Each structure stands twice: as C-alpha cells, then as structure tokens.
Amino acid sequence: MNPIVPHATVEPLTRAARLRPGARVAVVAPSGPVPEERLRAGLDILRGWGLEPVVAPHVLDTHPTLGYLAGADRARARDLTEAWCDPSVSAVICARGGYGVQRMVDLVDWAAVRAAGPKVFVGYSDVTALHEAFAVRLGLATLHGPMVAAATFLSDRRTQESLRATLFEPETVRTLGLETARTVAPGKARGVTLGGCLSLLAADLGTPHGRPSARGGLLLLEDVGEEPYRLDRVLTQLLRSGWLDGVAGIGLGSWEECGPYEEVRAVLVDRLGGLGIPVVEELGFGHSATALTVPLGVPGVLDAEACALTLDAPALV
Numbered sequence: 001m002n003p004i005v006p007h008a009t010v011e012p013l014t015r016a017a018r019l020r021p022g023a024r025v026a027v028v029a030p031s032g033p034v035p036e037e038r039l040r041a042g043l044d045i046l047r048g049w050g051l052e053p054v055v056a057p058h059v060l061d062t063h064p065t066l067g068y069l070a071g072a073d074r075a076r077a078r079d080l081t082e083a084w085c086d087p088s089v090s091a092v093i094c095a096r097g098g099y100g101v102q103r104m105v106d107l108v109d110w111a112a113v114r115a116a117g118p119k120v121f122v123g124y125s126d127v128t129a130l131h132e133a134f135a136v137r138l139g140l141a142t143l144h145g146p147m148v149a150a151a152t153f154l155s156d157r158r159t160q161e162s163l164r165a166t167l168f169e170p171e172t173v174r175t176l177g178l179e180t181a182r183t184v185a186p187g188k189a190r191g192v193t194l195g196g197c198l199s200l201l202a203a204d205l206g207t208p209h210g211r212p213s214a215r216g217g218l219l220l221l222e223d224v225g226e227e228p229y230r231l232d233r234v235l236t237q238l239l240r241s242g243w244l245d246g247v248a249g250i251g252l253g254s255w256e257e258c259g260p261y262e263e264v265r266a267v268l269v270d271r272l273g274g275l276g277i278p279v280v281e282e283l284g285f286g287h288s289a290t291a292l293t294v295p296l297g298v299p300g301v302l303d304a305e306a307c308a309l310t311l312d313a314p315a316l317v
Contacts, residue, residue, distance in 0.1 A: 010217035013297030021050035026083035032098020042148035097125025128196030141297030170314035178284030187278035189249030195220035215246035222253030222286030253286030
C-alpha cells in the first residue's frame, strides 16, 4: 500500500455553521431558468426539514433574448449578493444549474459577501464556478450537493438524506462513497477537497480569480453531456496547463449523457490513471440518480483500496 504523502498547497477553508430547525435559507438561480412546479416541490422538501425557504426575486425570470439564462446577469448576481448579505439567512441554495454563472460571477459584490461572513452554500454543475469563487475569493468551504429544483433531489430519498444530514448532522456523514465505487489507480492520499464539474473547472483556467493549481488537493470530478473526445480534450487541457501537477488524489463521480461508460472510463484511465496517485471512480456525486453531498475545502483521505473519501472534520461546524 502506498504511504499517505501530505501536501499543503490546497489549504483547508473556513467552514460555516450547521443549520438548525427554523433556519432561513435563500434560494437563488445563478444559471438557467427554473421550472416553477419543480421549484415548489423542492421548497416543500426544505419545509419538511423544518427550514424556512426564501425565494430570491429573480429566480423565476427568463432572459428576454437568451432563453438559457434565468434573467439578466446583473439581476442574478444581485440576488446572490442580497441573499448572502441578509443577516437572517443562514444558507444559500441554488435552484438549478445549466449555464450562466461564468457571466455573473464577477458581478457579485464580493466585498459585501466577504463582510457578511461565512454561510452554507449548496449547488453543483454550472455552480462549480461559484464554488471556486467562494474558495479563492473568500476562503470558504462549500457543499457540492443537490439543488432545490433538480430532478434527482425531488425523486431520490438517498440524495435528500445525504444533504439533510450534511446540513443538520454533518458528523454523521464523514465517510463518503456509494457501493458502486471502484479503484482506478491504487493508493491512499491526504489532501483538501476541491472540484466539481470538469468542463467548468477548465473554463476557469486563465480567469483573473481562477485557482492557479490543484496541487495537494483531493480533486473531485464529474460532468454531464460531454462526449468522450470532449472529456479527453478538457482533461488534456488541465494536464497541459500544469493545473493537475501535484494533485494528491482524484475521486470521480457520474458522467451522465457522456456516452457508453466503458468509453468514458477508457478516457479517464488513459488521462488520469498514469499520474501515480490514487484514483477512485463512481463515488456517487454529480448528475447521477443518487447524488451524495460532498464538501469542498475540507481535509480528508481518499483511500482507493476502501474506495471511500473520509473527512478529517465535519463539513459544517
């Protein structure tokens, strides 16, 4: 078995406080348009947990000419800023992904958000760009988890329970991974979690506030709707840029609508299997039928023999 080699470049981030019954949570739509019926169903789930959801003003908007956006860029950024800066709000949860965060992330008032202090932030997919922004600009740990109007959140009890437990009882979900998890490359590595949607991480390269490197991190990757050759292209971009130099370990989630999994797996093995670090596949996060909530910015150990990610500390304090 390979020894655990410590890396310090990707540092642990500040964790927000766990939620209590009665907490107010703001729902925002930083990306694509939100189906109202699915939003209502998701809000009912949150209310069933004893939370008080508050919907931001522009969540149900659609951009007048670009129908793939939930309203104007500045409106979506303002919703996030105002929700975060509301002292009565304990968490901000995204309604859905799609596309649009890259257009609004630099319009958020990050100075005001920083001054408001740490809160819980939840989302995945296109929201990866916001996870990176909170990490780099605020030093804040966030939750890669299901969104309020996402079909998986509405239909899958295990997905719901993973998020609920992380929000209220984070010490009960310190070991993460589904029964499907398998070893791609052996070993055990210690580091701090980071990552999300592969194509969004690549899209952040070269931007003024992009993370310069994944060195020392436990990188979590997943994607949706990208054919194998496009996954190859994006992984190759990360390799050529040096962004993956020194990464401690890699955990792989789902690759929905990316083609036959054996073809996707061949790309992942080819591009990542020779890095000399532990790699685990099918951990159970992302756009899958069951999507576990995974904290980003928290130290832990990726064990490719046990096929699990174990956190050193709960996701929330």
